[in-house]
Amino acid sequence: MDKTSFFQGRKVVIATKHKKESVIGPALEKAFGMEYVTTDKLDTDLFGTFSGEIERTEIPVEAARHKCILGLGVCQVDLAIGSEGSFGPHPDFFFLPAGEEILVLMDRKNDLEIKVKLLSPKTNFSSLTITAETNVADFLTHAQFPSHGLILRKSANDISLIEKAIHDEKQLKDRINWFLQNFGTCYLETDMRAMHNPSRMQAIAELTEKLIVKMNHCCPKCHTPGFSITDVLRGLICSNCAMPTHSIQSFIYTCSKCNYTTLEINPGLKKMEDPMFCDYCNP
Numbered sequence: 461m462d463k464t465s466f467f468q469g470r471k472v473v474i475a476t477k478h479k480k481e482s483v484i485g486p487a488l489e490k491a492f493g494m495e496y497v498t499t500d501k502l503d504t505d506l507f508g509t510f511s512g513e514i515e516r517t518e519i520p521v522e523a524a525r526h527k528c529i530l531g532l533g534v535c536q537v538d539l540a541i542g543s544e545g546s547f548g549p550h551p552d553f554f555f556l557p558a559g560e561e562i563l564v565l566m567d568r569k570n571d572l573e574i575k576v577k578l579l580s581p582k583t584n585f586s587s588l589t590i591t592a593e594t595n596v597a598d599f600l601t602h603a604q605f606p607s608h609g610l611i612l613r614k615s616a617n618d619i620s621l622i623e624k625a626i627h628d629e630k631q632l633k634d635r636i637n638w639f640l641q642n643f644g645t646c647y648l649e650t651d652m653r654a655m656h657n658p659s660r661m662q663a664i665a666e667l668t669e670k671l672i673v674k675m676n677h678c679c680p681k682c683h684t685p686g687f688s689i690t691d692v693l694r695g696l697i698c699s700n701c702a703m704p705t706h707s708i709q710s711f712i713y714t715c716s717k718c719n720y721t722t723l724e725i726n727p728g729l730k731k732m733e734d735p736m737f738c739d740y741c742n743p
C-alpha cells in the first residue's frame with residue numbers, strides 16, 4: 461500500500477480546547493491534504509487543569525489517548541489527535557524546569573496509534589509566592605510576561621479565588637495589590653494553557669513536524685506508518701583497540717503492526733568511538 465493512502469485527504473479531529481489546532485491543523489493540511497475539525501463539546505479539562513482545580517490523575521500519554529477517544533466519539537470521524545503537556549523539574553537536570561509535550565494520533569480505520577514526545581527546557585514554567593516585600597520584576601522577565609499569560613490566586617494550595625489569562629501589566633498590579641490588602645499574600649504562576657503560552661505553541665508546532673515524519677516512515681515489510689526507533693544497540697567499536705564501548709552503534713526500529721525489526725545505522729552516528737570513551741584504553 462502506498463504510504464500516502466493511509467492519511468491523504470482524511471478528516472481528523474484535533475481534540476483540544478486550547479487552540480492547539482492553530483499549529484497542528486495547518487501542518488497536517490499541508491503534509492497530507494487533511495481536513496481538520498475541533499469541537500466545543502470536548503471538555504478536556506476533565507483530565508486535569510494546570511491551575512489545580514482538577515487534580516491530574518492520568519499519566520500524560522493516557523490523557524492524550526482519552527482526548528482522542530472523546531474526539532472520535534463527538535465528531536464521528538475515524539482519526540484523532542490528542543495532545544498533552546506536563547511541566548516540572550527536568551528529569552536529568554533537576555534544577556532546571558522542563559516541559560514535555562506529547563501528541564497521540566489514533567487511527568480507528570487502520571487500528572493504529574502513533575505517539576511522539578518532546579522534552580524541552582525552553583519553558584517559562586514557574587511560580588512565586590508574593591508578600592508586600594516581594595520584587596516581582598525578575599519573575600515577570602523569566603515568565604515572559606505579558607506575551608505569556610499569568611495566573612493569580614490566594615495561595616499555592618487555595619483555588620477559591622483564581623484569576624487566569626492575565627496579560628496586562630496594570631491589571632496584574634491592581635490584582636496583586638487587592639490580594640495583598642485582603643490576605644497579605646498571593647501566589648503568581650505561569651498560565652501553561654497553550655493559547656496563553658507562545659513557548660508551548662512553538663513546542664507543539666515542532667512536535668507536529670516530528671509526528672509528520674513518523675507518519676511518513678513506513679514499515680518496509682507491511683508498509684504501516686509509524687515505523688520508528690524502539691531501542692538502541694550499544695557496542696560501538698573503539699578506534700584504537702577495536703573492543704566494543706558503551707556508545708550507541710545503531711538504532712533498532714520496530715513495526716507496531718507486524719513486529720518487523722530492523723537495525724539502522726544512523727547517518728549522524730560515528731563509525732568508531734574515540735578511545736577516550738573506551739573502558740580498555742581509558743579505564
Ligand SMILES: [Zn+2]
Pocket residue numbers: 679680681682683684715716717718719720
Ligand atoms: Zn510492519
Ligand SMILES: [Zn+2]
Pocket residue numbers: 698699700701702703735738739740741742
Ligand atoms: Zn579502546
